[in-house]
Amino acid sequence: MPFERPTSRTALHAVPHTLAASLLALALSGCAVGPDFNKAEPQAPEDWTAWRSADDSLRSVPATAEALPSDWWRAFGDPVLNRLQQRAFEGSPDLLTAALRFAQARTQRRMVEAQWAPEIDLNGGINRQRLSENGSGVRLLDVLLPSGPFRDQVVSLLAQPFTLYQAGFDLSWEIDLWGRIRRSVEASDADVARDAALLDLARLSLASDVARNYFELRTTQKQIRLLREDISVLSDRLQLLDAQVRGGAINHLSLEQQRAELAAAKAQLPPLLAQESASANQIALLLGERPGALHDELQPLKGEARAALPDLALGLPSELARRRPDIRAAEARLHNATASIGVAQADLYPSIRLGARFGFESFSSSEFADWGSRTWSIGPTLNLPLFDQGRRRSVVQLRELQQQEAAVAFQRTVLLAWHEIDDALSGYAAEQHQARELQSRVEATQQAYQLAQARYDGGAIDFLPVLDSQRSYLQARHDLVASQGRLNTRFVTVNKALGNAPIGSPSQGAEN
Template structure:
């Protein structure tokens, strides 16, 4: 506290002149971070190291289309625009709270035409001879007041509003990070689905060729009815997977469009598959140090601001127990004639302090103080929980990123070997050494192996996105809209 909660009577005069601010002062919570993250990925294509977190990490994919989408995201996303409005609301609330501690002045002028009833109160007195029952009344008043805020109730309220404003800013940063991760994830999944479509179409082409081959051999008596049925079954099964894949592709394109406030299907041409659209494996990713995580993640900084709000609220509740003095004054003129409106005898004024002392509130003040203290403790626990959650998310993301890369080697080997098996089975079938069941089995395995390899590449990309989301990097892409937003000062 900046002054003792109880003020001795001998110090009352000094207190009235200088004022003080009651309640606990906010101090940034200490965060005891681990010295390092878990074991970094070893023997994988994309490792991690302790360099500063890249705030434009999506550019590590070297995808121009993705970069263009993110450039549009900052200005087109509706959630980010709403977040900016919540910041403006908080700024306005701060200005309103600050105005309570400043002197205020107002002017009022009035004119009334009055007709007194001869049977009303005027009948109880003897009016002066010739005095009219109807007259004009002119009044002009300039008033001013100033709450001295002796014990800092207003100052603590302003402090709380400043912290609320910071919380709104950090909430938008968190929203920007979440929106960014959602866009990049959707984009990666889209490229994965499109690759699955291309893989399926290639295998369908092979299945079509197999059906033609078996039909020709069946016509020559070299193939059985079972061979023909198996070939057509493989063809139908392969073709049956395409509708679901195309449905997923359309849904992901629309999801990206929604993030950019674009109508459905408007990005279909722009996001069509092209050669080289599959994401690359990032060669190395800087992940920073655990000690910097609390200063980088928006949710931790928002939780800290919420704790600041609650701490200042305790000060507001404590100050409510103490007297408050407001200086007031007014001056102006009053007259029954417009001709005397500005004359010296028509002047009137009043000035003096107003002392307000809480005597009996029925337990409201004590209840409010208990509530604010409970809110402060809850906010402190929420901050601690947010920090612990952040560390867990980073550790889990690091593990997922490493394991997805380790799986990549095995899925690629399986794909390459399955292609060899298909080639051998087809050759042996043409030579009559095996029946078509061998070809069918080999081709099914090859389709699954290639699909797994493609899906694993996408899993690596989405694991990388999850890692950087956990690290709290990337929200800065949307920060320029906050700097360019009007602040106002009236």
């Protein structure tokens, strides 16, 4: 059988190539252990009038397929508010923090994805060494050479200091047999999606907080302006009554009652001034500015015209999951928890890492580059888990429990979203109704006040009805201003509940 030996040698040489090709094919086409993530589909009503707990009078929502714009604050037509929002997107510390976390998630994803590629390290060194005359390196001499002068000379020669020159590279690559790397990349993708949603949530929260504090500031400034007008009117009337008392036309009772009304009005001014300062400071904090930095920009408006709020265009209820950043973040957490199960399960199986090394090593610098100074090694490394007291299986069980917790959290987030939407829509509709009634009340109390004043001037009644009607008219004006401010903030709340996050705003740190 003269041809058996060459055939056998050919087969032996083909084994490493066949093994490498098989391992490569297995790495590229092998299945990933662990459950696959199925995109969650949150339940949604057919229209916005369903899933509501409010009275029927508060359920009138226009049915339209269009959603409110992402820059919903422009509906107020206030250039100051528009500038504040832009400055907030550019300088808010909270938004910058969220953007940096998003950038970290993207960087972490690139780090995990890098496990797909082989790792190559270049190394080199020059070391001055000396071997021990009594170390393990001379033990062989005790076996081969008897004790004597020749042995001592050899040991002395070997122990002389020498310089070792080394250079080369190491290559290692983990074969992803069970999808550990694939599941890790999947989990990192979910982290990126989560932090992207949280960045949108930070933008939405920032825009909502700026608008809410701005409307609180403007409402307080209107209250201050009305109160100062009231104080001026009450002061003038007090002077008139004082003159009438001195002239004997009326008694002191009406004068003291008017004086008490004036003192009560003046007592309301300091808390309003403090509230104005607090709202301005809160806006400055949201913009990353020092206290008082927005003093000139936030001065009370003169001759402002109130812009009518647009009708609510809510879009389709089924689009809620795509708009609400917290729902998208909860879904991404569930995705991450599902992929992490596969990562933990892959650790239960053997892992194979291919390694190779090539370099040069010589104790003589002149011979370092010679081909005879080369050194190399190549081969796989197998890691087979045998016993760890159930640690790896406990990790799998832990990841499964974390997935169940993430699923419950996702369901709760969706449920909470619909509750917030119901409350926001009901509150907005209720405030609209109240504002209309308060407007009617202002008109009625104004007419009653003017009629009582005319009858008092004609001597038909005493001053007490005038004082009561005056008090009702002033209170009605303040209540209407407060309701209009609440209506603006209710509109902000609706947009926040619907998840109308601003888009295209600066995201510092997110472009890394």
